[in-house]
């Protein structure tokens with residue numbers, strides 16, 4: 001039996017009430033919550049319905065109870081990617097980010113033994129992002145969640161270098177979450193943006209960062225890729241072979257093989273497949289895999305890693321995934337909890 005706490009590094013939370021930013025700023029695209037009497041709410045952009053959610057999306061007390069049932073002590077909370085508002089004017093993006101971050105900071109403040117916060121940044125503008133990064137770091141946040149692309153720009157773009165540099169300097173962990181999935185409009189049927197697009201998006205983010213040399217320029221940067229790294233790790237042979245056979249296309253900015261970067265980033269444990277988790281442990285080691293769930297959404301691992309306890313793994317692997325790797329990624333020590 002593993003003798004450790006469980007830290008779920010990938011959970012989403014929303015403020016119960018979201019201002020009408022569309023009305024305030026004078027243009028659409030911002031998400032609002034429309035609450036119903038049965039303690040559910042609809043996330044809508046203007047008249048466009050996005051998703052119906054339940055009270056465990058905003059109520060920290062209910063979340064605490066559900067986590068206690070799953071023997072999990074800590075939830076790392078971040079916003080839902082549809083809230084990023086990267087499309088908005090920079091000053092509006094900053095206002096939205098501050099509002100979301102303050103709500104998370106407030107929850108962590110009220111329940112320091114249950115919640116650890118990740119912030120969001122208005123990455124359409126790097127200066128505003130750095131300002132907000134410094135603010136939330138000074139208020140006790142341990143990291144940020146950012147999208148797999150920023151308004152269709154890859155994370156390999158040099159304009160993001162100041163972000164990586166600041167995260168390294170401020171000891172802020174970075175979670176990269178798929179969103180704004182490439183090809184979205186042409187693959188809408190069968191929920192393909194979520195089932196096929198998301199793993200590809202995460203691989204896009206990871207591969208672009210590796211090939212551009214981000215991990216060499218910022219060796220102390222701690223990045224975690226969601227959903228077990230998407231399709232990155234299962235396709236590493238292809239990436240490696242492509243790098244070798246067509247360096248004229250791939251090795252433009254970095255001569256090193258992509259496989260050399262295994263061990264230099266973290267991924268979460270959301271595979272829905274024990275065989276795949278076994279494979280990822282063999283590839284990058286359990287010290288680089290953090291427990292994640294995507295709670296409270298139905299596509300997540302809502303038993304919060306129970307399948308990991310049933311895989312017959314060595315205890316050290318389970319303890320790494322549940323506790324040690326999350327702490328190392330967050331830059332925290334057990335005694336701080």
Ligand SMILES: [Zn+2]
Nearest residue numbers: 010012177294
């Ligand atoms: Zn998620």
